[in-house]
Amino acid sequence: MDYQKILNDIYNEVIQLENNGSIAEYIPELAKVDASKFGISLIDNQQNIYNVGNATENFSIQSITKVFTTALIFSEIGNDLWKRVNFEPSGNAFNSLVQLEYENGIPRNPFINAGALVIADLMLEHFEDPKTYFLDFVRTLANSKSINYNLEVVNSEKETGFRNAALVNYIKSYGNIKNNPEDVLDFYYHQCALAMSCEELAKSFQVFSNNGINPYNNERLLTSSQCKRMNALMQMCGFYDQAGEFTFKVGLPGKSGVGGGVAAVFPNNYTVAVWSPKLNKKGNSVYGLETLERLTTITEASIF
Ligand code: GLN
Secondary structure, rough: OHHHHHHHHOOOOOOOHHOOOOOOOOOHHHOOOOOOOOOEEEEOOOOOEEEEOOOOOOEHHHHHHHHHHHHHHHHHHHHHHHHHHOOOOOOOOOOOOOHHHHHOOOOOOOOOOHHHHHHHHHHHHHHHHHHHHHHHHHHHHHHHOOOOOOOHHHHHHHHHOHHHHHHHHHHOOOOOOOOOHHHHHHHHHHHHEEEOOOOHHHHHHHHHHOOOOOOOOEEEOOOHHHHHHHHHHHHOOOOHHHHHHHHHOOOOOEEOOOEEEEEEEEEOOOHHHHHHHOOOOOOOHHHHHHHHHHHHHHOOOOOO
């Protein structure tokens, strides 16, 4: 498969499409990003890298980090994780509060904000210095020492994150947050403010296409059963209330973020990451979805 040609063709076609999306303005620091950025990186199962456009430029990967925190906690505590958070699609917006009351403070899944805040609480429970531990963890997955938190994005989210503050306090009222809500939010905002490139993202997702083994150091992070479950979660919940459409049109497990990033996995075949900041109404990158739909259509291959 000539991935470089396929990516070049997709890039040249998609960049000409009208993009009615808008940049994530509710986080002021993200609103400053150049909306015309567009990059794609695909890494095959031999770790060959195929890039096009702004594929090596850093951006705020936001909710894509929820995959990393979930994988880390899953590898630490195994199935006890499911006592704190469920594994069902939400069918609701990423920042919705509505299901929490009916479901007694147990978030539907780890990828909506409510679930990610519970995972952030578990990070604080299990690691003395969770911010440093988490950063090292992602650097190891991405095989890159230069990845860092963008502190301007952290502060911008802190100043405007009233909904996340509501979520964490509400979940705490059910006893499903153990730490101080301020500390949980502080970790969560750092997590979301991780800055990475498409190439680094595609590298860091290799572990999920490689049955739970990080191919860059040959260490096992997840059992193959846990890896299967991470991919199942991405398939069911990675795009919130657009997860069905993503499955229908793309057919790969994946995860989006409001920085305009999308990362996806074709187990035992490739990982791919796209960055284009303009989002649709569900908070997912317009060009990101378009690119991946074309990729699985042209290659005539997906997990289905
Ligand atoms: N930090 C963002 C928030 O909490 C993450 C949302 C996202 O990427 N979907 O709203």
